[in-house]
Amino acid sequence: MIGDLLIQGGQMLVVLALAPLVTGVVRKLKARLYRKRGASVIQPYRDLARLFRKEAVVAEGASWLFRAAPYLIFAMTWVAAALVPTFASGLLFSWSADLIAITALLGSARFFLALAGMDVGTPFGGLGSSREMMISSLAEPAMIMLVFCLALVAGSTQLSTVAEVMLSGVGLRVSLALALIGLMIVAVAENARIPVDNPSTHLELTMVHEAMVLEYSGRHLALIELSAQLKLLLYISLIACVFAPWGIAPVGAGLAHMPLGIAAYLGKLAIGAVLLAVFEASLAKMRVFRVPDFLGAALMLGLLGTLLLFVSRGL
Amino acid sequence: MSFATGLPSSIGVLLATPALAAALLAPWSHPRSGAWINVAACAVSFLAALGLLVQRPEAGPYILVDDLNIVFVILNTFVALTTAVFSATYISHELETGRLTPANLRIYHAMYQVLLFGMTLALVSNNLGVMWVSIEVATLSTVLMVGLYRTPEAIEAAWKYFMLGSVGIALALFGTILIYMAAQPVVGEGQDGMVWTVLVTRVQEFDPALLNLAFVFLLLGYGTKVGLAPLNAWLPDAHAEGPTPISAVLSGLLLNVALYAVLRFKLLLALNPGALAPGPLLMGMGLASLLIAGAMLYRRRDIKRLFAYSSIEHMGLIAFAFGIGGPIANFAGLLHMVMHSLTKSAIFFAVGHAVQVKGTQKLSDIRGLTTSHPLLGWSLVVGVLAIAGLPPGGVFMSEFLLVTSTFATPFPLMLLAVPLVVGLLIAFGALMLKLSGIAFGAPSPGTAPVKASYGPMLLHLALVLIAGLYLPGPLVTWFQHVAKLLG
Amino acid sequence: MPQPIFPHLVFDVAHLLAGAMVLISLMMLYQGRLNALIKVFALQAVALAASVAWQAQAQHAPHLYVTAVIAIAFKGVVIPVALHRMVARLGIHRQVETALATGPTMLAGIGLVALALVVMLPVTATSDPLAREDLAFALSVVLLGLLMMVTRRNAVSQIIGFMSLENGLILAAAGARGMPLVVEISVAFSVLIAFIVIGVFLFRIRERFDTVDVDALDRFRGGRA
Amino acid sequence: MGDSATTAMAIGDGNALTVALIVILAFAATSVLALALGRRPAGRPLVYGASAAIAAAGFACGLAALFDAPAARVLPLGLPLIGAHVRLDTLSAFFILVVNLGGVAASLYAIGYGRHEHSPERVQPFFPAFLGAMNLVLVAGDAYTFLFGWELMSLASWAMVVAHDKAADNLRAGFIYIVMATFGTLMLMLAFALLAGSSGAYAFADMAGRPHGALVPAVVLALALVGAGSKAGLVPLHVWLPLAHPAAPSHVSALMSGVMTKVAVYGFIRIVFDLAGPPAWWWGIPVLAAGGITATLGVLQAMLQADIKRVLAFSTIENIGIIFVGLGLALAFKGNGLEAAGALALTAGLFHALNHALFKSLLFFGAGAVLDATGTGDLEKLGGLIHRMPTTSVVMLVGAAAISALPPLNGFASEWLTFQAILLSPELAPWGLKLLVPAVGALLALAAALAAACFVRLYGIGFLGRARSDAAAGAHEVDRWSRGAMIGLATLCVLAGILPGPVIDTLQPVVAPLIGARMPMQSDVAWLSIIPVGESRSSYNGLLVFIFIVISAGLAALLIHRFASRALRRAPAWDCGFPSSDPATQYTASSFAQPIRRVFATGLFRAREQVTLPPPGDLSPARIRLTEDDPAWRLIYTPIGQAVGTLSERANALHHLTIRQYLGIVFAALILLLLVLAIWP
Secondary structure, eight states: OHHHHHHHHHHHHHHHHHHHHHHHHHHHHHHHHTTOOOOOTTHHHHHHHHHHHSOEEEETTOOHHHHHHHHHHHHHHHHHHHTSOSSBSOOTTGGGSOHHHHHHHHHHHHHHHHHHHHHSOOHHHHHHHHHHHHHHHHHHHHHHHHHHHHHHHHTOSOHHHHHHHHHHOOOOOHHHHHHHHHHHHHHHHHTTOTTTOOTTOOOTTTOSHHHHTTTOOHHHHHHHHHHHHHHHHHHHHHHHHHHOOTTOBOTTOOTTHHHHHHHHHHHHHHHHHHHHHHHHHHOOOOOGGGHHHHHHHHHHHHHHHHHHHHHHHHO | OGGGTTSOHHHHHHHHHHHHHHHHHTTOOOHHHHHHHHHHHHHHHHHHHHHHHHSOOOOOSSBOOOHHHHHHHHHHHHHHHHHHHHHHHHHHHHHHHTSSOHHHHHHHHHHHHHHHHHHHHHHHBSBHHHHHHHHHHHHHHHHHHHGGGOOHHHHHHHHHHHHHHHHHHHHHHHHHHHHHHHHHHHHOSSGGGGBHHHHHHHGGGSOHHHHHHHHHHHHHHHHHHHTOTTSOTHHHHHHHHSOHHHHHHIIIIIHHHHHHHHHHHHHHHHHOTTSOOHHHHHHHHHHHHHHHHHHHHTTOOBHHHHHHHHHHHHHHHHHHHHHHOHHHHHHHHHHHHHHHHHHHHHHHHHHHHHHHHHTOOBGGGOOOHHHHSHHHHHHHHHHHHHHTTOTTSHHHHHHHHHHHHHHTSOHHHHTTHHHHHHHHHHHHHHHHHHHHHHHSSSOOSOOOOOOSOOHHHHHHHHHHHHHHHOOOHHHHHHHHHHHHHTO | OOOOSOHHHHHHHHHHHHHHHHHHHHHHHHOOSHHHHHHHHHHHHHHHHHHHHHHHHHHTOTHHHHHHHHIIIIIIIIHHHHHHHHHHHHTOTTOOOBSSOHHHHHHHHHHHHHHHHHHHTTSOTTSOHHHHHHHHHHHHHHHHHHHHHHHBOBHHHHHHHHHHHHHHHHHHHHHSTTOOHHHHHHHHHHHHHHHHHHHHHHHHHHHHHSOOBHHHHGGGOTTOO | OTHHHHHHHHHOTTHHHHHHHHHHHHHHHHHHHHHHHTTOTTHHHHHHHHHHHHHHHHHHHHHHHTTSOOEEEEESOSSTTTOEEEEEOHHHHHHHHHHHHHHHHHHHHHHHHGGGOSOGGGTTTHHHHHHHHHHHHHHBOBHHHHHHHHHHHHHHHHHHHTSSTTSHHHHHHHHHHHHHHHHHHHHHHHHHHHHHTTTTOOBHHHHHHOOOOSHHHHHHHHHHHHHHHHHHTOTTSOTTHHHHHHHSOHHHHHIIIIIIHHHHHHHHIIIIIIISOSOOTTTHHHHHHHHHHHHHHHHHHHHHOOBHHHHHHHHHHHHHHHHHHHHHHHHHHHHTTOHHHHHHHHHHHHHHHHHHHHHHHHHHHHHHHHHHHHSOOBGGGOOOHHHHOHHHHHHHHHHHHHHTTOTTSHHHHHHHHHHHHHHTGGGOOOHHHHHHHHHHHHHHHHHHHHHHHHHHHHHHHHTSSOOSSHHHHTOOOOOHHHHHHHHHHHHHHHHHHHOHHHHHHHHHHHHHHHHSOOOOOSTTSGGGOBOSSOTTTOOBOHHHHHHHHHHHHHHHHHHHHHHSOOOEEEEOOOGGGOOOSOGGGSOOHHHHHHHHIIIIIHHHSOOEEEEEOOOTTOOSOOEEEEEOOOHHIIIIIHHHHHHHHHHHHHHHGGGGOOHHHHHHHHHHHHHHHHHHHHHOO
């Protein structure tokens, strides 16, 4: 019990601590791939620290929702991230929300972010929110289908259980391959990465996420940035936990397992960051109305994977 | 009226009152008091009809009072009474506006009583010939009333009614003769061959071919009076062009009387094993009436024609119910008939008021009644909803029984529920479409208050609304008994 | 009641008279002019009277003579005369207004007679053969009368068609053995009423429209907008 | 159980039925009273106050009966052949609870909201009648009483739909509504006819035991799906719903959308689960397909609407789809011998029915408040209401989040259960189901995501941003009663979301007799979690998630304010350096919908955009015209309307014949019949 609590607490701190680092690493790698030098990998920490200290400038027409949203978004993302096994699967509160709930928690965060984008009443905010909801309207069902796929393989939607089942080995399955590709697509879309969105642009015709947060500054912006970083970490952790569960400390494992788990986790994060950077660097941003095709592919992959599982079960 | 003497009193009063009142009213030159004499005579008839419940005369060669016709008699006299009350107030408005003269009204009141006499006699007669004669008397009296306004339209309507009615008369007579011909070899020559109570006991031995032929003529002859499609052409115009009380009586009563005649003969035929089943004919004509009338409702621009077509539709339903047969469908048919009489006459009362205040029968000029005349408008809404088969109206109950019993029949027959439901929906849609124009929206000009009495209309509506919720036990037992009788 | 001396004679004469009525009905269909039509109608009334009288004799039903008299008096004399006058007054005696050409009408008429016979065929032999044959002819007359009403545009010829139809009815009623008197009186009574009412209407119609063409009335139909 | 069990004891065995009957009677009496009061100002508090009190009694009675043995009674009313059967079992009890809960809320809301009704005499008499009729449907124990109540319910709500009869749109809505309602009633009538058989066994108790052939239950299923589905709003029978629900006054819209559709769900469950006998293996298929399609198409169309109440009405269609997916799964499981999974699916459906009643009523109340405050429900004219209507905007936010299935609110809890049920479906052997269920799952997920988009749009355009019209700028908060009702419902949404366990347990007495199995007891699970199947399979704890979020957010706020910065400066909006003072530059409702419109609606709804640009130099504004059409109209209703039109046109020719031609018809009929006789064997 105490051990579980420690793991849970540790997990929450670890994700919080690592999230900016992952973003920093990705940025750095991307810069290198673009043959630039790039900022330091700890630059995100510095940015956050500076933003937290600065005063928040709030638009005149903004309501309480505008100010409350960053906290809610952060809280929801953090809670979601805290429930994805990273280095150990014996999370104390893992049962309080399963994979569906985690997806939905991220959905809640997005809901408030989109609302916040519309609060000030600027054209950019509405533009961002509108596009974000369009993207999510495809990404979310895709995600749910992928969740189905995983849950059917593992016989559970609890991530800890899924991780353990995967660890014990389920063999190679076509469905899982489909799910992996699908999940990657969803992860790219959900984290506003190229080719769906460009996290480093303020070009009005292309931006989605940045358009929503355009009016934020200071600590509010810091929280939103941190939430975005947490979300990226969450998705990498999720993919790692499901498709590469090696090294995760199983339930009831002693503290001795933890260093191994953490090391494995860091390794997986590094690989994830590299893959993401390479992926982003090698593609160009899509037109907004191409995005549905991209995400539709993920949805189809999920559906196909699920169908295959449904059918093969019956045989 | 020789045969009335020596008969038990209530039946005598029932028949003598309208005859005497007609004789009295024909020369009566004061229209307002005439109207009230009319009411009084109807009231006496109604009481006498109630008296039949207590003291039922033995079946004689001419008079028969049994469970079946007593329902009709009471219903008829009741609606005749309420209509007379409505008419009394309605007529004074017509006098004021000069649409009718006192001379017209003499004919009107006398004919009203003749009509009542004809209908009552048709119902209680045990003799097929007498029944035929009295239905013709009733028809001819209404012809005169339909043409009462002397407008080209009224005369045209009356003429059409008369021509089609006369052909109906002739066909029915031929059928009656054929029935006699079928009976004569079995029951012997003379009187007995026309007496219903005799026929019904011996009909198994009749020649089925003759019975079949007879039924074809009787169905077409009396069916014309019922307004079954395709024999319904006279009905809408006759309803629309005559005074509104007559529309109410036509729809509420005369159609029933003709239907009663059809039923009697259907019973006869059903008892003969060799004869063709009368049910399918009734069902076919009933469905045709329902569908045709339902479809035609959409195109109506005249409020009284609208409800006249609705009467055709309902007569179709009733005929269909009796055609299906069986205790539940027959019960539904009887109930539907009573409910239709009460509701439709109430609707015509309301329509009469509406036409008087708006000064037109055009649907396009009668709008927004619930705003300009809330009580009248809402009563009309209630009436139309009730006739459209919505609860708590009694029509809902009968349609429920009809639809369910149709669909519960064995396989091929049950499919008739499909055209039935389609027809109901088509008619329903039309009524609702027209109703929303009449009752809702911005009111059309003509906002003077209604002077005539709402009493009869409200009474009818109250009865109908209660009926959907609660039917008194004795009435139900009665209906069930009659339903069984109808086979 | 003694047996008639020549049962076949009774039968033949009745047959002949009834057949004559059918023939006259067909003749009426053939007539184009109103005056001629009225005359043929009067002829049919005479045939009817003869037929009814023969039945009265055959059935020993004296009350049928009344019917015969009514037939000959009203339909043979009074009504034709009245109709002649009406036609003269309205100036339509030369009018020929059939909706269907004479040829097809005649064909249809013959078809109807055949139909009437076919329909009567299944009536079992237990029935009085006299009655059966009579009925077949009566039915033919009824159907032909209706056909006439349907194929003529003119109100007067329609009335005649209708009365021809009634002739058929009376033929049937008279042929029905022992049919109570009540009925015959009623028949006569209603025919009378019918004629009165028709007269009333014709009067009004002429007054208002100056024509008795039924189609003309339709212009005044309410509800047509 | 706890409190509710003791309440049940207090009312006693079968007495709940008596209370329910008295409740119905009292509603009827209130209706008469309202009729008598007419336009008098005292009428409003009196009628709605009485309705609230009676509905509260009904609610208590439903709660009590949920834990009671079924009670039945025959009254000497109704159909004379058998009398009016009434009965109260747990299924009825649950829906009585839902209906009266909505009734209490709507009545309280109306005490305040009704003040603005300009023709109260056209609403107040029908409001209690509507509630009474719905209760009557729920206690009905025979087909006649059921349909009587059912049609009365339609009628009363119809009267309120046409209450504002000066608007032609309302009349049209009313017309389509009442015709569709009657269509549904007739379909149910046919279903009952088959169940009752020719002997007229109209009482439910007699129907349930009757043996049927193989075909009868199948036809009954089809008829029930069409009949109840048309009332509930299943695609393609939904067309009346988005017209009628918004046309009524808002508290009535809330009842119609939130509650009356549940009565339709009840009707479906009663007929299919209870009366039609054991389901065949394939019964789930049509229900699932209808549910999935309904959910997706409903919410897609909601996304395209500009009127706030129409958005809500289409969203009702979506939620009905979700409920029917639950019911379809339950049928599929039960029909294939998986009772435990069936219990889960049915629980999910019923739970969602309850939830939808809560949040849809809440949202309609909010829409009513907006309508009242601004005089318009057109999203394009709203904006910035969060500043002017603080309470309404908070509760609307709760409602919007709940209906978007966001944890930790109630909408998520029931959708989560539905997803769990879908995840159990690989156990289903039949191939049809194997292929259909995942597809339906995808549709459901799509619907959930689109619902979020839809309500971001509704809330973001309506309540956030800047006012797009003077009316919106001058909006005011609504009265106490309305706010109270909304706050109450919002609280319930939150409670049902964070404590789903007790709700699930409460539903088990309803589910058990229908499915023959029940879900595991949730009250025994530690920490108030819910574990629908097994611990290793899935679990969810709304309370904990809620607490976590609150703590995390609170902690973050505390730490930041304590250790980082709490300075705040108001400044003009940044907007990439080009802020515009004109609210018209904001995203509009239609521009917000545009991406989704292009992606999803172009093919399905023939959504088209037509842009008219003025020539250079012309100062007139550019115009964009959006068109779309509902395939249900295009493919079904318009052709039917045309067919009826043609039929009536043809038939009407019969009205204009001459007398001679009429005689010809009679003659033809005679000849025809004689010919029949002639060739008769």
